[in-house]
Amino acid sequence: DIQMTQTPSSMPASLGERVTISCRASQGISNYLNWYQQKPDGTIKPLIYYTSNLQSGVPSRFSGSGSGTDYSLTISSLEPEDFAMYYCQQYDSSPNTFGAGTKLELK
Amino acid sequence: EVKLVESGGGLVQPGRSLKLSCAASGFSFNDYWMGWVRQAPGKGLEWIGEINQDSSTINYTPSLKDKFTISRDNAQNTLYLQMSKLGSEDTAIYYCARPQITIAAIFYWYFDFWGPGTMVTVSS
Numbered sequence: 001d002i003q004m005t006q007t008p009s010s011m012p013a014s015l016g017e018r019v020t021i022s023c024r025a026s027q028g029i030s031n032y033l034n035w036y037q038q039k040p041d042g043t044i045k046p047l048i049y050y051t052s053n054l055q056s057g058v059p060s061r062f063s064g065s066g067s068g069t070d071y072s073l074t075i076s077s078l079e080p081e082d083f084a085m086y087y088c089q090q091y092d093s094s095p096n097t098f099g100a101g102t103k104l105e106l107k
Numbered sequence: 108e109v110k111l112v113e114s115g116g117g118l119v120q121p122g123r124s125l126k127l128s129c130a131a132s133g134f135s136f137n138d139y140w141m142g143w144v145r146q147a148p149g150k151g152l153e154w155i156g157e158i159n160q161d162s163s164t165i166n167y168t169p170s171l172k173d174k175f176t177i178s179r180d181n182a183q184n185t186l187y188l189q190m191s192k193l194g195s196e197d198t199a200i201y202y203c204a205r206p207q208i209t210i211a212a213i214f215y216w217y218f219d220f221w222g223p224g225t226m227v228t229v230s231s
Contacts, residue, residue, distance in 0.1 A: 001169075034217040036152075042200065042224055044152075049207075049217040087152055091216045095168035098152040 002026050002090050006099030012107040013078055021073045021102045023066075023088035032092040033071045035064055038085040038101075047086075048073060078104075109133040109220045111203045116225030121194055129186040129203030129222055137161075137181040140206045142218065143188050145199040153199075155188070157206060193229045200224040 003026040013019050023033065035048040046055045048064035051071060061076040075082055083106050088099040115127040129141070142157035156167035158177045165177050174197075176189040186203055204218035 032214070032216070036218070038152075044202065044204075044218075044221040046217050046219055050213060050215050053215070055217075055219070089152075089154075089217070094166055095156075096154045096216075098154065100151045 001095055002029065002093055002097050004088055004090055004097050004099040006086075006088055006102050008102060009100065010103040010105060012105045014107045015078050015080065017078050019075050019078060019104065021086050021088075021104075023071045023073075023099050025069045025071075025090055025092075028068050029090045029092035031067060032090055033064075033066065034089045034091065035062075035073045036087045036089065037082075038087065040084065075104075109205070111205065111220055111222035113201060113203050113222045113225035116201065116227045118228045118230060119193055120231050121229055123193055124189065124191040125193060125227060127188040127190070127201055127203075127225060127227070129188075131184045131186065131203075131205075134205075136179075136184040140208060141177075141179060141186045142204050142206055143175075143177060143186075144202045144204055144218070144221075145197075146202070146224070147196075147199045150199075155201075158186070190227070193227075195229050198227060198229045200226050 005024045007022045031051040033051050037047050038044045047058050047062050052064045063074050083104050086102045110132045112130045119125045140159050143155040145153050156177050158165045174192050178187045202224045203222040205220045207219040209215040
C-alpha cells in the first residue's frame with residue numbers, strides 16, 4: 001500500500017493567515033491526489049481533486065499543488081469556517097489511502 | 108439534491124456480524140460506483156472498498172477483504188456493507204460515499220458526496 005504522510009498533524013493559525021499543509025507519498029502518485037475537509041460534526045466534503053482542481057462550490061482561497069511524491073494544500077487567508085481537519089488521499093493504486101490528517105486550530 | 112444516509116450501526120458483541128445500509132437519493136444511483144470509508148475514534152479515514160454500477164467489480168482494502176462484503180440493490184437505491192467476525196478494531200464511524208470518476212485525457216477519482224456516517228461499536 002502507498003503510505004501518505006501528512007504534516008503537520010496540527011497547526012495553530014490565525015484568521016487571515018496563509019497556511020500550507022503537506023502530504024508526501026511513499027512513492028510517486030502521478031498527481032492522483034485529492035484533498036478533503038472534515039468539520040467537527042463529522043461532515044466531510046471534497047476540496048481539491050487531481051492535485052489542483054477546485055471542487056465546485058469551494059472558495060478560491062483553497063488551492064492545491066505538487067507532483068511526484070510531494071503535494072500541498074494552501075489556504076490563502078483563513079476564514080472562521082476553515083478551522084477543521086484536512087485529509088489527503090491518493091488514488092494512484094489500490095487500495096486508495098488517506099493521510100492521517102491535519103487539524104487546523106484557531107491560535 | 109444528492110443525499111446519502113447510512114443506517115444499521117449500533118453496539119455489537121465481538122465475533123458477531125452486522126449489516127449497514129446506505130440509502131441514496133437525488134441522483135441516478137445505478138449510474139455510479141459507490142464506496143465505504145470508516146474512521147476509528149480519534150483516527151483518520153480508512154478506505155474500505157467500492158462497487159461498480161452492476162456489481163461486477165468490487166474492490167476492497169486487502170486487510171478487510173475476508174471480513175467485509177459490499178453489495179448494492181439498484182432497484183432500492185441502496186448500498187450495503189456486511190461485516191463479519193467483528194473485533195474492537197472495527198469500532199468506527201462508517202461512511203458511505205459516492206466516487207466521481209472521469210476517465211478521459213486525465214483520470215479523476217474522488218468522493219464528491221458523503222453521508223453523515225453511522226457509528227459501530229464492538230464491545231461485550
